[in-house]
Amino acid sequence: MLNIKFIRENEKMVRAAILNKNEKVDLDNVLNLDQEKRKLQFEYDSNKAVQNKLSKQIPTLKKEKKDVSEIMNNMKELSLKNKNILSELNIVSKKFNYAMLTIPNIPSTDVPIGRDESDNEFKYEWGKKPVFDFVPKDHLELAKINSLLDQQRATKMSSSGFMGYYDKGAMLERALINYMLDFHIQKHGYTEISFPILVNRKAMIGTGQLPKLENDMYRIEQDDLFLVPTAEVSTTNFYAEEILASKDIPVKFVSYSPCFRREAGSYGKETKGLQRLHQFNKVEMVRFVKKEDSYIALDEMKNDAEEILQSLGLHYRVMNLATGDLSFASAKTYDLEVWAPGTNRYLEVSSISNFEDFQARRALIRYRNENDKLEFVHTLNGSGLATPRLVISLLESYQNESGSIDFPENLKPYLK
């Protein structure tokens, strides 16, 4: 959520952000509601002031045994009038609050302006594409040869878009999760947490998935709970409605969770095999930092994620997302795209984002600064990493001509 005062004073910038992010928001409506709300608030406050003042006189007058019937009658009228104003104010406030939730965050100044992912800016790459003296197979062929995946049975018991891992495949995935968690905990100083993957509406609004993406989320109607699309939701909401002491931040959390995405309308879009699933596993990093530190933290987190890929010897490139590809809540996002030689594509395995105070305003996460003043924290998160595409890249990068796989040394202790 943006600060309404900021919106009033920087209307142009907000309009540009909405346009560049391909969002459809009626900003005029927001500004009108804001004005109307303030007008009603003023009316209510000044009427209430009169009412309170008169009301305080009543007990004294009564003690002096004076007749209060006339003043009471006047008060009745005043009170009724103000109640009407209040109910109007409540209606306008609700509309205003909702409208505020539909305004996206403003992209940082060094985010390239562009329509979609084709405008993402290439920053740099690490390693080289592996060279094979045979035609590399894609991960589905390799999985078949080694009996690692079973999509048919997953679909049988669930529905399309779900994947099953079998034998060494299941072990590999579990190994990766543990490997990455240990890596971030031991080498990068994160604290592991594990919180519900079924969360309420408020939490989903807090991190910005709602109201925009309701159709892309799995929802338990009976309880109005949502399956998280990422551990970001439960991890960032850890501190919702709390005030942190200056000494308690920065906070660095890492959390593993399954992630659920309906991906409504994305069928046929590079969905083969492990590329795009309704359910997948992911290790997620989240940071809470002071506002002046968030861009340094963003770079650190990008490195944290990169080191996983480096330690596994996988070639990848780093992209600075263009405004049109940036998520609703993000101010700046780096994507790490790992190379998959058999699929012959770069695959996104990590998004690392700085939300500045956008999520903190929604979820009400604040801290006391050195001067004891309350400030909104800056929140960040980054995948570290998502397993399915990492599995694709590992299988395809480390394949032999026979179809067997030689996993990197670092992973071997986890594969026993």
Next chain:
RNA sequence: GGAGAGUUGCCGGAGUGGUUGAACGGGACGGUCUCGAAAACCGUUGUGGAUUUACGUCUACCCAGGGUUCGAAUCCCUGACUCUCCGCCA
């Protein structure tokens, strides 16, 4: 799922209709005292909104949302959560 108890400020805890943003105690912060510290004493100590150049003023908030009333932390209704006991259960 059944029965009961509760939810007040940083914490403990009072407050059952009127000047209560909230007694009292603790903590924290500032000051006096001291070579320094402790003790003692004095003072300060919430958040949002509106308005103001500013000092300030007004308003809202005692789990949330409604209601009664001239007036609600206090009465009524609905909901959430916590605790205790019983049932069920990995």
